[in-house]
Amino acid sequence: MADVALHPNRVQATKATRRRNGLHNALRRKSTVAFLMTLPLILLVAAFVIYPAFYSLHLATLNKSMTKFIGLGNFEFLFKRDTFWLVVKQSCIFAISAVIFKALIGFIVAHFVHNVPANKQRRWRGMLLVPWVIPPAMSTLAWLWLFDPSYSAFNYTLSFFGIGPIPWTGDANWARFSVILVNVWYGAPFFMIMYLAALKSVPEQLYEAAAIDGANWWQRIWYVTLPMMRNIIAITTLFSLIVTFANFDIVRILTAGGPLDHTHIFATWAFRIGIEGSDIPLGASVSLFMVPILAVAAIFILRDISKRGNEA
């Protein structure tokens, strides 16, 4: 690795005249120092991110006791199981609907916060971001208690309106709704805060110019706000898609995949199979199914980020 990094200096050395040796040394010192400063980072990423990522590919081709290479056998096995397809379906429903609602709610709330006088924005922003600050494992416990089959505080309240009792985590569809609800509760503030930052970066003159041109409230959002925020909306949405798709804490604590595996998503199912069920290769195979969608989202994010860089 070190040799590779030093290579350009060798090229320079051949180009440079001999009497410039001192400069060459200084240059090499600088890039060597720079390389050494990034070395811990490189080692960390190589050992604990890149290596395990590829190791996971290898693991996925082994049998349960990890003694035999079985090629794509794990995948064949998965494709034949109904639970797998249930997990695929639920992962997509979960991630897509949660992200859409997070994005919408975040956008709307950001506008409301932006509407109130500047000196009061801080307080509202502070309150509304609280769900994002609490560790999700802790806040999901509160939701679990709010959803409790016998003591649900929600059902208590709803009973005054003649509704319920609702089986929040007991019924498959309600459980699906509940995990999405908790995820939206947890993630919407992130969108809100990103949009608020973007809203503040739109110059006030643009709105004034649009107003003078006769644009109404809706047209101002459509023709000024959205185009100015497009990039940040894209990045935030894609980023949230990755995080939501790979979610573990909320589903694990709220339903642990139940009832009857109906709320399992890739991460929780991989944990159930790989760690709890001790079938590491099969668990690795399940988690690998996250890769394609993560890769696509990552490529788009990278494109948008570099676009931002070019604009700046």
Next chain:
Amino acid sequence: MSAITIDKAGPSRKVKYGSISRDRAWALRWSYFFLVLFAIFSLTPPLYMLITSLKSSAEISAATNPWWVYHPTLENYIGLLTSNQFLRFFWNSAWVSIFVVTITMLISVPAAFALARMKFWGSATLATGVFLTYLIPDTLLFIPLFKMFVLIGDWTGIQLINRWYVLLFIYPTLTVPFCTWIMIGYFASIPKELDEAAIIDGASWFQTLTRIFIPVALPGLIAATIFAFTVSWAQFLYPLVFTTSTDQLVLPVGIITTLIKGDVFNWGQIMTGALLGAAPPLIIYAFLMDYYIAGLTAGATKG
């Protein structure tokens, strides 16, 4: 002639102006109305934690109005804060977080400085790579990492599984890429002339970093530190996978695995534990909100 035009323009203008300010007043009222709704939605779970934590087990099972505390008691807090087990979880969490923050800063600050300022072969690719690493979720890596550490234990005899300090190797994969990324952004926003001035003043690269860059980018450093701390404190999957003995657990896993015994949920204690577990990030957030938000938005806005 001119008098007539003024007469005509006067009232119509007034009406128009009045309608605009009335529109604004209504928009403001609606904004407040919805903000209150969203605030209730946001704050219900933490408030409910607090309410439940002040109730005795008897009151909880009495099925009275769940939103009200009739006989407030601190018995849950006393119970947890005098329980060696709970304190053990708390300290495990605290030590892991403090160590991880230190390790993260030691790795990411020099790396960010090198990547932002000392261009070398592959530095641009590496910066992009750092960002990509940040996008790889924990749920993709926990199985191979677990197996890796099992194998390391088998080969070297150094048993890392089921030791809290194994987390010190793993958490940095979550914190270092993001911290490096936002520190690159903060360092890159420092004008080039500032390090040139420092170089001419006779500062070495190391002195430029410690005496110019770190002080100037201190807000970014604080934001990165907060991020690293909250991530380490909140992490749930890795400790769930890597630690099992009760004396090795960190707080989130500890609460869930020990306070939930089979089907018996001691909700008063669980909510108290959850609230205490949520307290450190909330306290940091309360005092350093601006840095917290700066770190949150830096990923996308500083790129």
Next chain:
Amino acid sequence: MAEVSLRKVVKRYDEVEAVRGIDLDIADHEFVVLVGPSGCGKSTTLRMIAGLEDISDGDITIGGDIVNDVPPKDRDIAMVFQNYALYPHMTVAENMSFGLRLKHYPKAEIKSRVTEAARMLDITDLIDRKPKQLSGGQRQRVAMGRAIVRNPKVFLFDEPLSNLDAKLRVQMRIEIKKVHQKVRTTTVYVTHDQVEAMTLADRVVVMNHGRIEQIGAPNELYHKPATRFVASFIGSPAMNFVPCRLEDVGGRLHVRLTDRLAFPLPPARAARYQAVPRTDKLLLGIRPEHIAEARPHLHPGVEPFDAVLDVTEPMGMETLVYFTLEGAQICGRVNPNAGAQDGAPLRLAVDLNNMHLLNEVTGVVL
């Protein structure tokens, strides 16, 4: 001893040559200004002297030592940047003393140097403030103070006044000149503003496209420009150029501008241009102050002509008049009482004793 010499200095960025072989000798105590349009290589040259850019070819010496491979901190130079580059987290005093503290100077010496520099720059009251609390002019003074306390061999200024408003710029210009008169440190100063160059420099170096066009004292450049670039770059409003050719009429050398307009050359000029081929395409270069309203009694060599003014610009002490000649816009400076009006005819006179004749193709002043 701190003269600075550049020998055939070249800077290449990949395929582009930003500086294409510069030779320059700067004497001890001298104040030299590098001036030119943006992208002419003046800043690159300065940064190579500072050691912030490596040189691709050639040698740079400071005080007689070749410093090509010497890192900036060992060159004993100080630099003032366009955006001041003050350390935002340090007070004024800490900013000024940073270099000395890095070199572990005794505390007492640091203090006395900082106090002295602050007194010289009139910033003693600001010594404990942070840069954020200072105005642009004050920051500029601190940046200079930081250079002065180092007591270096050479001062380098990189467009130090560009971020100031016009009024402050004039004030700081005088300030810089005063400081230089006191400390007498060899100074290399880069600017794109020819007025700054003229007012500050002992010698001005005019650069264009990575090369030196001309080196000379300010008045020399103004009155004896070597090339069309220098002639047009120095002076404001810029020198007028009119296509022309030489012609012999009745045994006297004339410069013919249009079919109807030709002026006889004064004897001194006629002798100088006698050898120029009559067929060459030439440019008549004449500064605006040498085109004025025609007076009843004209000096020898001052020739009257009629023009229809396009635009007039009253400046108070004079009025600038613009008219067109052979497609070229010409500017003249007339007395405000001469009766110049937009669109009106006016009898003007051109002072050919101060004319320049240029080869249109090569741009060389003949």
